[in-house]
Amino acid sequence: xxxxxxxxxxxxxxxxxxxxxxxxxxxxxxxxxxxxxxxxxxxxxxxxxxxxxxxxxxxxxxxxxxxxxxxxxxxxxxxxxxxxxxxxxxxxxxxxxxxxxxxxxxxxxxxxxxxxxxxxxxxxxxxxxxxxxxxxxxxxxxxxxxxxxxxxxxxxxxxxxxxxxxxxxxxxxxxxxxxxxxxxxxxxxxxxxxxxxxxxxxxxxxxxxxxxxxxxxxxxxxxxxxxxxxxxxxxxxxxxxxxxxxxxxxxxxxxxxxxxxxxxxxxxxxxxxxxxxxxxxxxxxxxxxxxxxxxxxxxxxxxx
Numbered sequence: 001x002x003x004x005x006x007x008x009x010x011x012x013x014x015x016x017x018x019x020x021x022x023x024x025x026x027x028x029x030x031x032x033x034x035x036x037x038x039x040x041x042x043x044x045x046x047x048x049x050x051x052x053x054x055x056x057x058x059x060x061x062x063x064x065x066x067x068x069x070x071x072x073x074x075x076x077x078x079x080x081x082x083x084x085x086x087x088x089x090x091x092x093x094x095x096x097x098x099x100x101x102x103x104x105x106x107x108x109x110x111x112x113x114x115x116x117x118x119x120x121x122x123x124x125x126x127x128x129x130x131x132x133x134x135x136x137x138x139x140x141x142x143x144x145x146x147x148x149x150x151x152x153x154x155x156x157x158x159x160x161x162x163x164x165x166x167x168x169x170x171x172x173x174x175x176x177x178x179x180x181x182x183x184x185x186x187x188x189x190x191x192x193x194x195x196x197x198x199x200x201x202x203x204x205x206x207x208x209x210x211x212x213x214x215x216x217x218x219x220x221x222x223x224x225x226x227x228x229x230x231x232x233x234x235x236x237x238x239x240x241x242x243x244x245x246x247x248x249x250x251x252x253x254x255x256x257x258x259x260x261x262x263x264x265x266x267x268x269x270x271x272x273x274x275x276x277x278x279x280x281x282x283x284x285x286x287x288x289x290x291x292x293x294x295x296x297x298x299x300x301x302x303x304x
Contacts, residue, residue: 057264073192075192090213094212100131115141139222169194171190172188192265227283
């Protein structure tokens, strides 16, 4: 009988502690849910009040939680389309279909205007490796370097790669600075959700081997003038590629915040002013949310 009483007491104590633990977990979850709801509300309000059309997709790479506003709406990509071009270049290098050390001669007949420096090079004065052209394509958003890479890897191969990943709304429809294509509505395009998914797959090493994944991310991490980067403290690594056209700006990438990395894609179009400031505002607000999670316990108490 004494043993039975002891067993009953122990069982009740265990049940009580389990109940208390569950209540604590529920309380902590409610607090985090309230913080998450505030971010959702802020992002929806920001997009609704934006003078133009804005799309946002954010994913917490720790919990899997997502935040989405117009996330499946198709937007023009401008130079952000250079992310899948870079990935296809690395994919072909990995498959030994090309060598990143391969050099391409610079001929003025193949150069275009807009951003970048190759347009100012002399005829037959230089020959650059594919690896260096990729750096110019991403860091200086060089349109001529981009077109040279597109010609080397094949536009259809970029789109086949994207389709194989299920990214059916992400399309490389034209080369850089093709006015006739723009006038015919042949625009490089994607959605916030799909560009974020592409960056997430790259960052997770699910598209390339370790060597080429690291190389692609390293190029995307090179410092550059971008609205997404401007919303994140300089000490935090960001792998991204912005894009800008007259009336449309966007930026997609992964923010490698220690303890709470996340992917983010913000797109704007039908803009009356440059959308960069608005993208920076979203980036700053999102970083603030994840920075709190990264440096607090489940109850929100700072543990820096």
